[in-house]
Amino acid sequence: MTAPFDDPIALSQALIRQPTVNPCHDGAQDLLAEILGTLGFRTKRYHFEGVDNLYARIGTAAPNFCFAGHTDVVPVGDTAGWTTDPFGAEIRDGILYGRGAADMKTSIAAFVVAAGRFLADHGAPKGSISLLITGDEEGPGLHGTRRLLPAVMADGEKLDHCLVGEPTSEDVIADIVKNGRRGSLNAVITTTGKQGHVAYPEKSANPVPVLLDALAKLRSMKLDNGSPGFQPSNLEVTTIDVGNPAHNVIPASATAKFNIRFNPNHKGDDLMARIRQLVGSASGNIGITLEMRVSGEAFYTSPGRLTDLIISAVKAETGRAPQLTTGGGTSDARYIKDVCPVAELGVRNEMAHKVDEHIPVDEIETLCRIYYRLLASYFAAA
Ligand SMILES: [Zn+2]
Numbered sequence: 001m002t003a004p005f006d007d008p009i010a011l012s013q014a015l016i017r018q019p020t021v022n023p024c025h026d027g028a029q030d031l032l033a034e035i036l037g038t039l040g041f042r043t044k045r046y047h048f049e050g051v052d053n054l055y056a057r058i059g060t061a062a063p064n065f066c067f068a069g070h071t072d073v074v075p076v077g078d079t080a081g082w083t084t085d086p087f088g089a090e091i092r093d094g095i096l097y098g099r100g101a102a103d104m105k106t107s108i109a110a111f112v113v114a115a116g117r118f119l120a121d122h123g124a125p126k127g128s129i130s131l132l133i134t135g136d137e138e139g140p141g142l143h144g145t146r147r148l149l150p151a152v153m154a155d156g157e158k159l160d161h162c163l164v165g166e167p168t169s170e171d172v173i174a175d176i177v178k179n180g181r182r183g184s185l186n187a188v189i190t191t192t193g194k195q196g197h198v199a200y201p202e203k204s205a206n207p208v209p210v211l212l213d214a215l216a217k218l219r220s221m222k223l224d225n226g227s228p229g230f231q232p233s234n235l236e237v238t239t240i241d242v243g244n245p246a247h248n249v250i251p252a253s254a255t256a257k258f259n260i261r262f263n264p265n266h267k268g269d270d271l272m273a274r275i276r277q278l279v280g281s282a283s284g285n286i287g288i289t290l291e292m293r294v295s296g297e298a299f300y301t302s303p304g305r306l307t308d309l310i311i312s313a314v315k316a317e318t319g320r321a322p323q324l325t326t327g328g329g330t331s332d333a334r335y336i337k338d339v340c341p342v343a344e345l346g347v348r349n350e351m352a353h354k355v356d357e358h359i360p361v362d363e364i365e366t367l368c369r370i371y372y373r374l375l376a377s378y379f380a381a382a
Helices: 008-016 027-039 105-122 145-154 207-220 268-279 305-318 361-380
Strands: 042-048 051-058 064-070 095-097 128-134 161-164 176-178 183-192 234-241 253-262 286-296 323-325 342-344 358-360
Touching (some): 008 105, 027 051, 027 128, 051 145, 095 361, 105 361, 176 305, 183 207, 207 268, 253 268, 305 342, 305 361, 358 361
Parallel strands (some): 064 128, 064 161, 161 342
Antiparallel strands (some): 042 051, 051 128, 095 358, 176 342, 183 253, 183 286
């Protein structure tokens, strides 16, 4: 238990000591490629527009069980707020500190050590184990999993099941497994009229009532009553801005923003088309413009073999059954869902992206054991 690939805590420290703040050359992936190579994995790096990505696989046969994650981290933020070096990976009173300790270098260390222990105990798997690691999840995400996955597929790879190691746990390690995520749509709506004196409304065109009418229509738009594993889709108006300091001036324009978190009843494109039709492009002499962007589609992995194996592994290791949920933000599982069933399980997310990001070291070891059990039961049944 001295070499870093036998110990998920030592490997977590080694990964955190690589300051992989997005965007960067990814030293953590260099280290992973080296260790995985030592374990017998074939590794291939994929570089897209300065972003490093890594795919590694051991075995050639199906089924191919894939662990997916990201080595990039968010900036440290207020350095004065840290009580340790954000890239020092110091362990204090059984707690590991550093950027990426929660999101998500510890999960990646747990992947690698679980795979190493599995190979040491069981020999070559009856199938394949792979790792899909991107360096662009915390940034724009344009050159990460979104591009890596099709490139890996084009190289003839096929994934059968995938576990993403995003920090999903809430109160205790492995209490939450995510088997889906809602989609997210952001929109800006702007109405443009003609500025003028409130005493002479016939000489101007007020964009404010038109904006309020459009928002009322949007808010009464029927989305759905929920779908298996999901709450009803929901629209929230997040701001209305006119910026008019005067009592006696009809403003020239008004803007509002809204977000829709949607379940798999909807596709982003269909929602945007419905919104455009509902709001229109003009009302009388007031122009209406909409800017919309879908940052992620919804997905759902129906409870089944993958989730059953994960739940059993967690129960066997912790004595507690995790809950399957679909809450929270988006993750790269939104791309992986197009190629195979995918679910997410990692350490607690409470400290992700925060100053003094940290995780108790025993959680890392527990997660590693859960991943090990998952591999053992997956290949026992293969
Ligand atoms: Zn993450």
